Amino acid sequence: MTAAEETWPGLRFPDEEYAERNRRFRSALAAAELDAVVLSDDRVTWWLTGFGDVAPIGSAARPRILVLPAGSEPAFFVHRSTLRCVVEMSAVPDVRGHAALGAAPVAELSDFLAERDCRRVGFELAGELRPAMAAGDIAALAERVEEARDGSPVVWSVRMVKSKAEVERIRAACQVTTRAYARGLPSLRPGMTERRAAAILKSALADEGADAGWCWVASGRGEFDRIDGVVRERALEAGDLVFVDMGANVGGYWADFSRACVLGRATPSMRRLQELVAEVTDHGVRAVVPGTTAGEVARAVGDAMAERGLEFSSRAGRYGHGLGLSVTEPPNIWVDDGTVIETGMVLTIEPGTWTEEGMFHCEQDVLVTDAGPEVLSLAPVELTEV
Amino acid sequence: MTAAEETWPGLRFPDEEYAERNRRFRSALAAAELDAVVLSDDRVTWWLTGFGDVAPIGSAARPRILVLPAGSEPAFFVHRSTLRCVVEMSAVPDVRGHAALGAAPVAELSDFLAERDCRRVGFELAGELRPAMAAGDIAALAERVEEARDGSPVVWSVRMVKSKAEVERIRAACQVTTRAYARGLPSLRPGMTERRAAAILKSALADEGADAGWCWVASGRGEFDRIDGVVRERALEAGDLVFVDMGANVGGYWADFSRACVLGRATPSMRRLQELVAEVTDHGVRAVVPGTTAGEVARAVGDAMAERGLEFSSRAGRYGHGLGLSVTEPPNIWVDDGTVIETGMVLTIEPGTWTEEGMFHCEQDVLVTDAGPEVLSLAPVELTEV
Numbered sequence: 001m002t003a004a005e006e007t008w009p010g011l012r013f014p015d016e017e018y019a020e021r022n023r024r025f026r027s028a029l030a031a032a033e034l035d036a037v038v039l040s041d042d043r044v045t046w047w048l049t050g051f052g053d054v055a056p057i058g059s060a061a062r063p064r065i066l067v068l069p070a071g072s073e074p075a076f077f078v079h080r081s082t083l084r085c086v087v088e089m090s091a092v093p094d095v096r097g098h099a100a101l102g103a104a105p106v107a108e109l110s111d112f113l114a115e116r117d118c119r120r121v122g123f124e125l126a127g128e129l130r131p132a133m134a135a136g137d138i139a140a141l142a143e144r145v146e147e148a149r150d151g152s153p154v155v156w157s158v159r160m161v162k163s164k165a166e167v168e169r170i171r172a173a174c175q176v177t178t179r180a181y182a183r184g185l186p187s188l189r190p191g192m193t194e195r196r197a198a199a200i201l202k203s204a205l206a207d208e209g210a211d212a213g214w215c216w217v218a219s220g221r222g223e224f225d226r227i228d229g230v231v232r233e234r235a236l237e238a239g240d241l242v243f244v245d246m247g248a249n250v251g252g253y254w255a256d257f258s259r260a261c262v263l264g265r266a267t268p269s270m271r272r273l274q275e276l277v278a279e280v281t282d283h284g285v286r287a288v289v290p291g292t293t294a295g296e297v298a299r300a301v302g303d304a305m306a307e308r309g310l311e312f313s314s315r316a317g318r319y320g321h322g323l324g325l326s327v328t329e330p331p332n333i334w335v336d337d338g339t340v341i342e343t344g345m346v347l348t349i350e351p352g353t354w355t356e357e358g359m360f361h362c363e364q365d366v367l368v369t370d371a372g373p374e375v376l377s378l379a380p381v382e383l384t385e386v
Numbered sequence: 387m388t389a390a391e392e393t394w395p396g397l398r399f400p401d402e403e404y405a406e407r408n409r410r411f412r413s414a415l416a417a418a419e420l421d422a423v424v425l426s427d428d429r430v431t432w433w434l435t436g437f438g439d440v441a442p443i444g445s446a447a448r449p450r451i452l453v454l455p456a457g458s459e460p461a462f463f464v465h466r467s468t469l470r471c472v473v474e475m476s477a478v479p480d481v482r483g484h485a486a487l488g489a490a491p492v493a494e495l496s497d498f499l500a501e502r503d504c505r506r507v508g509f510e511l512a513g514e515l516r517p518a519m520a521a522g523d524i525a526a527l528a529e530r531v532e533e534a535r536d537g538s539p540v541v542w543s544v545r546m547v548k549s550k551a552e553v554e555r556i557r558a559a560c561q562v563t564t565r566a567y568a569r570g571l572p573s574l575r576p577g578m579t580e581r582r583a584a585a586i587l588k589s590a591l592a593d594e595g596a597d598a599g600w601c602w603v604a605s606g607r608g609e610f611d612r613i614d615g616v617v618r619e620r621a622l623e624a625g626d627l628v629f630v631d632m633g634a635n636v637g638g639y640w641a642d643f644s645r646a647c648v649l650g651r652a653t654p655s656m657r658r659l660q661e662l663v664a665e666v667t668d669h670g671v672r673a674v675v676p677g678t679t680a681g682e683v684a685r686a687v688g689d690a691m692a693e694r695g696l697e698f699s700s701r702a703g704r705y706g707h708g709l710g711l712s713v714t715e716p717p718n719i720w721v722d723d724g725t726v727i728e729t730g731m732v733l734t735i736e737p738g739t740w741t742e743e744g745m746f747h748c749e750q751d752v753l754v755t756d757a758g759p760e761v762l763s764l765a766p767v768e769l770t771e772v
Contacts, residue, residue: 006619007618007619007620008616008618008619009619011616051616052616053616053617055442055600056441056442056443057442057443057516058614059614059713059714060514060515060516060712060714060715061514061704061707061714061718062614078614079613079614079703080703081613081614081702081703082613082614082615085613085614085615085616086614089616099703101703101704101718101720102512102513102514102716102718103512123521124520124521125520125521125522125525126488126489126520126521126522126523127488127520128446128447128488128520129446129520130443130446130516130518131521132516134510134511134512134513134514134515135509135510135511135512135517135521135524135525136511136512136536137512138521139511139521139525150522203592206589214441227465227467227468227471228444228445228448228464228465228467228468228471228472229468229471230394230397230437230438230439230471230475231439232393232394233392233393233394233395234393316467317465317466317467317485317487318447318487321447326446327445328445328446328447329446330488332447332487332488334487
């Protein structure tokens with residue numbers, strides 16, 4: 001075990017893991033006919049260097065930039081005040097300190113690309129990435145290279161397929177989340193607010209071992225088209241279906257699945273709808289096999305919804321998405337996404353419908369394997385009565 | 387009280403607060419000779435619309451974009467699945483749903499700017515902002531306007547000066563953090579790891595009422611040049627100075643101040659160094675008066691360091707920074723920052739030095755008032771012996 005692994009157990013992977021990621025990344029660069037890529041999204045730099053933690057973004061005052069040439073060793077540009085820490089934790093040995101505060105060292109980056117003769121350079125221009133480099137700095141650097149292109153397809157072609165070690169963290173995050181549902185849902189009561197319910201469930205995630213956690217609670221009748229809603233002060237009422245979507249982070253990797261409980265007895269129609277949505281979800285899960293596309297999975301889910309007379313009511317624009325270092329990442333499980341499903345991808349499947357009785361949606365996290373899909377989100381999908 | 391305030395107490399400000407922010411923002415746009423600004427950093431859109439929560443970034447799959455013209459009403463572009471929630475919470479009434487997933491509706495944004503005759507348009511190109519719009523989408527939209535400029539100076543000219551209501555949240559965050567120090571530091575023990583110590587302190591933040599919290603712990607001897615370090619598995623030892631930098635979030639606003647404890651008795655030299663650094667910090671605090679500049683404050687701190695024979699060892703590139711919706715935001719308290727200090731700004735002052743005995747640094751959060759600087763971070767600066 002390396003010193004870095006001993007110092008950051010549970011965060012830092014073995015050096016060979018980063019070597020393999022960099023090898024795969026370089027092959028993808030070569031295939032895309034790019035000489036290099038400039039990366040600063042904190043999830044991406046953590047994934048490739050090993051330096052970072054579970055927070056989704058780092059300090060805006062000190063952006064970190066990794067330049068990864070297809071044909072030579074990468075260099076990691078960080079603020080000089082952070083040099084010692086980065087060197088200790090990073091699997092990329094060439095770490096260079098600079099003095100720019102709240103900005104990227106554009107001239108130094110440009111010189112590095114020129115020294116390495118990188119003419120066709122990819123940048124984080126799309127693909128749901130959140131570069132730490134300011135948009136103006138990206139544009140200024142892009143102007144100094146012969147050909148600037150969007151590097152996000154290369155990032156995702158590699159990041160979408162998880163290693164065994166990454167899968168183990170997502171599996172652990174799902175296990176923590178499953179235990180937190182078992183611990184938290186039975187303690188919800190009428191009169192409690194959604195905000196209090198969310199606090200209880202987040203506390204359950206922490207108690208079960210999450211390094212971080214998120215939780216969204218939506219309750220009430222006929223009020224469920226609330227995608228991206230912020231948890232409210234609304235008091236839960238007897239008879240309410242309380243919909244919960246949450247996930248633990250373990251070692252940087254997320255779970256993301258929803259369950260629901262009823263404060264009292266579930267009505268027969270509530271049970272029936274939950275069953276139907278679970279069936280459709282399972283249909284989608286079984287469609288996730290290597291060689292198919294995200295679009296084909298979406299069509300299978302849509303057909304299963306229609307056969308059961310269910311309307312896809314959330315209009316969320318998709319039936320699921322990729323999962324890993326971000327709670328939501330490419331691909332999108334939707335008809336226009338042609339991403340080919342590969343072994344090692346982890347995807348969520350989450351068709352939903354709502355009625356006057358509540359939101360019916362039981363998201364699953366699924367690992368694609370050669371032997372078929374494996375559901376990682378093992379909490380029971382039946383409505384819990386509390 | 388509006389329905390939105392009742393539904394999200396502690397998060398949503400009164401409508402007049404947003405009206406006043408928008409009014410100030412429009413004046414700043416006019417002064418900068420900009421016709422409009424396109425904003426998507428989730429802290430910025432939350433601040434101007436009231437829609438959002440305390441997480442630093444929102445879903446990358448569904449970026450939200452606010453277009454704020456200098457001479458007419460703003461419009462808020464969000465994914466259609468989130469429309470209902472955004473309309474409920476947003477103080478900006480013109481909310482427009484679109485179907486783009488993982489991308490901005492560039493054509494619709496461009497049409498809107500053309501309809502409103504906005505030719506000189508600001509974008510989030512610099513200034514430590516983290517736009518939710520992809521860099522490629524910003525570039526594509528910028529190409530469609532007559533004159534694209536960096537809008538970040540306008541953002542900060544308004545955001546740096548906090549309203550009374552914003553100051554109350556920062557004050558509350560500092561009070562929660564002060565109580566969490568009092569609760570957490572005495573429970574640290576030799577043998578505990580830094581990671582366990584950080585977990586205890588984060589738990590204390592939550593118990594004291596934080597909506598979110600962060601914590602960084604650095605212990606050990608002669609190992610303190612660890613700015614931006616990730617909390618380690620290192621076991622605390624008897625006699626160690628344990629340096630802690632942390633902050634609560636209350637209603638979206640952060641505290642950020644450091645304190646330290648000694649596991650056993652502090653040596654006379656430890657006490658002396660902590661006193662000297664506290665004196666220098668206090669010198670900086672007293673320099674924070676309206677009309678001076680961030681650079682002049684930095685020079686005052688540097689002179690006070692030199693008079694006491696202290697070296698500014700962290701090489702962090704600054705003696706402090708702005709504080710608010712982000713843990714670190716402009717201005718930088720450094721010699722090359724010419725920002726004029728104004729009443730209503732909240733700044734941190736944090737000179738530091740390290741020796742073989744540990745990191746000596748006791749950051750303060752300071753409100754600028756007409757009557758002089760007010761320290762909000764009231765935890766004792768003396769070394770706590772535990």
